[in-house]
Amino acid sequence: MTTTDLKIDGGSFRDREGRVFYRDDRVFRALSASALEDWKALSETDFFRRTSADGRLVATKPAEIPSADLHQLSPVWVAAIEHERLPFISYPYEWCFGQLRDAALLNLDLVSEALDEGLILKDSSAYNIQWIGSRPVHIDIPSFQRWQPGMAWVGYRQFCQHFLYPLMLTAFRGVSFRPWLRGALDGITPEEFNRLLCWRDRFHKGVFSHVYLQSKLLTMTAKSTSSLKTELRTTDLGAEIIKRNLRGLRKAIKRLDPGSKKSEWSSYAETHSYSETDEAVKRDFVDGAAATRRWRLVWDFGCNTGTYSRIAAEHADYVIAMDGDDQAVERLYSALRSEGNERILPLVLNLADPSPDLGWNGKERKALPRRDRPELILSLALLHHLAITTNIPLADLVRWLASFGAHIVVEFVRRSDPMVERLLLNRDDIYHDYHLIEFERLIEKRFRTLDRTTTHQGSRVLFFLEPIEMGSP
Template identity: 45%
Template structure:
């Protein structure tokens, strides 16, 4: 194909020296080294690859004939061959996932690893960045992670699996420590020595802690800097794939059995305990449905989504809904409910609108912010503005300006000072929020938007607006 094809190199794909990802329009193309190409061809001939692909647990992938590679000649010369993958609608990261999402991604990784080992292949790494959520389910996207299993090899990705999957899950399940701050504070997850310090002596008796955390930390302290050729010693000692399989199966059983009940959640029961009358709730639902329908929006953000009631309404009309809330368990409940109902176009994310996912990693480009990954056509901002202005101390004008920078269409609900929720927020604070008034909101909106439709709820304390960018 022509050398004038416009392409970009994915900034997060540099860590694998045997490949690189190119973005060409809406196409995802991956260059492979000679060794990686040989491993892919071996993988593509296995029965487990066919089975997991049919089950949509592996991203759809094909090898591109030389004449179909949409890259300039100098880029094509760098690689032995090229794959094309189906594009993931929205990229998300483990520090935005719930406990259940991370656990499901871990189980998929272990299932793939077990099947690969049985076919004399393995996964060379074990990171949640190899998994994305598509149509509500985890899908493994890093196909070149599969490589030939060498005789005497161990599970090369075991420590990475522990630090990026198992330790965060154990800490959430056993200690109630939220996974998101841990995963965002260190791009490689929770280090083994950190995990060992976070678990006390009594915790060693809990399933998985002694073997995977405490014992591994001791071995790491003793042999982490050894000069011994451990791989050669294991091979000569007859270390075989049955031992790896036994470890993988035991780890899968441990991970699948972990649970978390949402202790400390403030909004996990919002649907059951909100302070709307039934008639006001129906009016709000109708307004949201009509606004999303008439907007023609394909991608919708629902910020402050709680357990996703209005996200599900938006999903009737939009192609993709990103449903975000700061309350981990509220989002976890949403994930579970969507999973049970088979809802495929809602992506639940744990996200603090006042401390959102940043550009991060190497050169601040390895992981990107959410607006870069999935710019919305419309944002739902329902019963949130009082929390942003009063709790997070963000000036009202600045919040509206940020919304205008993100989206051309907005559905926003204003909760007045007479509402019980606002009175509660102000009860033990000095009221310095002169900007928190309805007329100030309407003035701020008018700077960026035309207000297409307004509805006052029957309580007289809440007002909803559908706004479209001016001009």
Template identity: 45%
Template sequence: MTPPRLSSPPTAARVEPGSFRDPGNRIFHLDGQVLRGLDRRAAEDWQALAGSDFLPALIAAGKVCGTEPVDRSSLSLGDDDRWHTVLRHERIPFVSYPYEWSFGMLRDAALLHLEILAAALEAGFSTKDGSAYNLQWRGAAPVFIDIGSFEPAREGEPWAGYRQFCQTLLYPLMIQAHLGLDFQPWLRSRIDGVEPGQMRRLLGGTRRFSAGALKHVHLHDAMQTRHAAASTGAVREELRDAGFSRDLVLAGVRGMEKLVRRLDWQPPTSHWESYRETCTYSDSDARGKQRFVAAALAGGRSRPELVLDLGANDGDYSRLAARHAAYVIAVESDPAVVERLYQRLRVDGERRILPLVMDLADPSPGGGWRGVERAPFATRAGAEVVLALAVVHHLAVGRNVPLAEIVDWLVGFLAGAGTDGRLVVEFVHPEDPMARRLLANKPAGLFPDYRRDEFERLLAGRCEITAREELPSGTRTLYVGTPRG
């Protein structure tokens, strides 16, 4: 079949900064399209993969991102002689990273990775790596995106991605399931994940008998130490001589799948879970707020492609936003709250709301090589509508962030939205019981500028205020602002 030609004239494409680690593959962005350049060897692997039965079935089921070859003659990818074949991938609505996922999200991503690997092994293929970054999300459904990771399986060789899988998926799950610690800071601090030696120290003593610890932590670390001076080729030859086979690899994958399913974490009771009941909203306040937000979401000239719900809590306003937008990012700082929201969205089969764990006062920075291999949240999160409901007082009073910086930060998410961008923001007055509770824990007079008139002045300096409503309680005001210029 002749690959379809792209409709665009020859145009230089932008290289994805995080796609350099596999020399045979490179991701490019061109006019909203996601393209993958393959060198000659990777192109041969693709041809074998495209002729298989297992990949089309996984793509049809939505477990692997949609992929098709395109005619490269209309493209300028740089190093043109290097890229023998070009693929076009389905565009994922929003790129997120494993340290922004809840426990259940990471576990479901790991299970999908293993399911795909098992299907590949049965069809005579394997994957070069096992990174959590090979997966993304369509709402509450994980999807495998690294087509370039597939290669024909070689008899007698282990799964090349085992170590990466342990470091970026299995070990973080173990940290939360066995130790009760949030895994997100561990993954955020190191792009390659948790090292076996580090994990071995965490699961020492009687904890070495925790599910999976002896085999995948202690034995893994011991084997790694034993073969530290040996070449990869020598280790593979030793395994082949010992009768290692693809059937053993598949059995290991099946065993890993059982282990991952056993790993469990039940979210503890959280203050934020009951926040809606304890945040002093009367019934009339709640109804008025919902009406105001719904009108703001419906008030644009076109349907928003992306809505950010910052401080999403239980996701009620994210669900409201999903009625009016193509996609919603529900950001909440408490992993327990996000986990429960994810499980509800998963049961509902929701594909338009992506829940993320993130401290808004410390959002995901750039990471990896030169700080750009993983893009900062602010770079990824350009939206047409931003919901900042019951957030400003937590940042301003709870975290000492100046009001002016909060307004600038919120408006910054709308930089590419044009005149249809909308900020829907709630200001909690100093006399509101929730604000008073926060202020009671601070030295008197620390926040003289935390006033409604000052907030409104700052907002009007960055936005045209197109709607304003004080809730019946008289201690909270809602605004819709459209960025100026």
């Protein structure tokens, strides 16, 4: 093996004690001498065995990487560990409220349980939590370090910025946390969040101390020349002090609620007026297309509450179910979580404005298409929204769909459909390209049609498409 086999991850540089790198399809983490000692301490605990077995901690084992190779990456690395490869990497600004809340609770539980065995999480980044379907998993092993009396939970402030404040923002103010987290990878600062709340919000559990008081004390102590962290090391600061804080945070977070349970789309599956026959034709078409082979990864664009994601999941290793409507995704996540589903990952994504490259050098957090390539895409009852609501030209939409190089099940909703009529109700009809005949002309250039059917009295047409680049001999 040569070091050219090793590919460093662009987003794991913040902790200088460990660094993620890849070789082939495997995920490793290089460790410094100090991180190696922490890993040894962690790996010998019941906590590690228990949380690895129940899936809350990513499965990890020592790796056989020659030290010369590690040294070529950097002389600070003395060993490496190998992690289970996760099916997909997602970010907190793509999660629904329930996902961020469950990720927060997992973080708190891990800090608390680790403390029982002389360990602590040195940071509490929301990016350290990933998903296997609806199961949250902590992936950053070097975050666990040996704890001794006098050590505070240094990740507390990060926990507030990444989890507590975003959740409170949605629960108390009814404002989505996603644009805030996407706008600032370090989350919402105590000072900012204190300004966002009104005086009534201070009566909610946890707000006075974790928001108001913390922001004031941060301002008051900003110019302090002495390190309280170092000073605390000389004290007998015990685990119980930290655990009391953790319990308080847990209680405060458990009470938080995403607010309105219904949106235009979250109850669409029950409230639309389509006939059962039409729906059955659509389900059969999707099932027939999905059943043509086994798919490694399916992306369901505009998944709503996941009816077709579930059908695809029967023929796929993993499905990413995406929708711009957070309440619809909330419902899907809640259902998947309660049934313990580990094959469908629900995400809140506006496809007209999907997650871009973010962070240092634009490499810390990756844009959606750079994270993986789907083999099959479902795009059902979606294109008319992108074409009419967000004014994306039909030719651009077809080019975008073709750019994934995947098979596609796509639904074209014609102008005669009540949904399109509704979209055009208060708009000037500038959508001269939005016609079935134009859509068919565009897809012919890039796809081969494997199957086609018409539903809803001819107002909707379903296509199963194969990309020409892949499918042609």
